[in-house]
Amino acid sequence: AQSVTQLDSQVPVFEEAPVELRCNYSSSVSVYLFWYVQYPNQGLQLLLKYLSGSTLVESINGFEAEFNKSQTSFHLRKPSVHISDTAEYFCAVTNAGGTSYGKLTFGQGTILTVHP
Amino acid sequence: EAGVTQFPSHSVIEKGQTVTLRCDPISGHDNLYWYRRVMGKEIKFLLHFVKESKQDESGMPNNRFLAERTGGTYSTLKVQPAELEDSGVYFCASRITRGSPLHFGNGTRLTVT
Numbered sequence: 001a002q003s004v005t006q007l008d009s010q011v012p013v014f015e016e017a018p019v020e021l022r023c024n025y026s027s028s029v030s031v032y033l034f035w036y037v038q039y040p041n042q043g044l045q046l047l048l049k050y051l052s053g054s055t056l057v058e059s060i061n062g063f064e065a066e067f068n069k070s071q072t073s074f075h076l077r078k079p080s081v082h083i084s085d086t087a088e089y090f091c092a093v094t095n096a097g098g099t100s101y102g103k104l105t106f107g108q109g110t111i112l113t114v115h116p
Numbered sequence: 117e118a119g120v121t122q123f124p125s126h127s128v129i130e131k132g133q134t135v136t137l138r139c140d141p142i143s144g145h146d147n148l149y150w151y152r153r154v155m156g157k158e159i160k161f162l163l164h165f166v167k168e169s170k171q172d173e174s175g176m177p178n179n180r181f182l183a184e185r186t187g188g189t190y191s192t193l194k195v196q197p198a199e200l201e202d203s204g205v206y207f208c209a210s211r212i213t214r215g216s217p218l219h220f221g222n223g224t225r226l227t228v229t
Contacts, residue, residue: 103161
């Protein structure tokens with residue numbers, strides 16, 4: 001069985017401040033890791049993913065996440081947030097092998113609110 | 117390309133009634149998933165179709181839920197009879213190949229009163 005814990009349910013920050021959204025996971029097998037974002041009144045969009053290779057992965061809009069196997073973490077960071085980053089962020093994992101690639105286990109979500 | 121489309125966007129029904137949710141995946145995506153988020157909880161996997169076949173339905177909560185994907189195109193999720201605890205947002209997602217990301221629809225918000 002797998003589980004994902006997002007340690008903060010809500011994170012308020014001011015515009016241009018740095019932010020870190022924390023994610024820890026538990027799994028007995030190797031995993032792939034994802035961050036999804038849900039903007040208001042929209043579906044979930046993939047922000048970034050770790051499948052293999054470099055443990056630091058980046059998104060096109062300035063977010064990055066680092067896979068830390070020893071600490072079973074996949075924290076999401078951005079050095080300077082914008083108002084438009086206000087959204088709910090979900091960390092998710094899936095088995096790295098087998099046929100269950102799309103069977104995601106999600107964390108509880110973190111609502112990021114960026115204030116002017 | 118058109119994204120994953122879900123219909124309706126909102127549904128309010130009374131306990132004991134039947135509701136059918138529909139999902140149109142991206143054309144050519146053989147893999148289709150249903151997920152659900154009950155209020156205040158995490159998003160949970162319900163089931164996975166590969167074309168018209170159920171690959172994994174381990175997340176279906178009980179036999180009041182019936183998912184179909186006739187012809188391997190769109191999928192429906194029927195809840196019959198609906199209970200209060202079925203309220204939540206139902207998401208559909210699709211993908212084309214093993215390594216490709218899931219594309220999610222906007223979800224159907226179901227409220228059972």
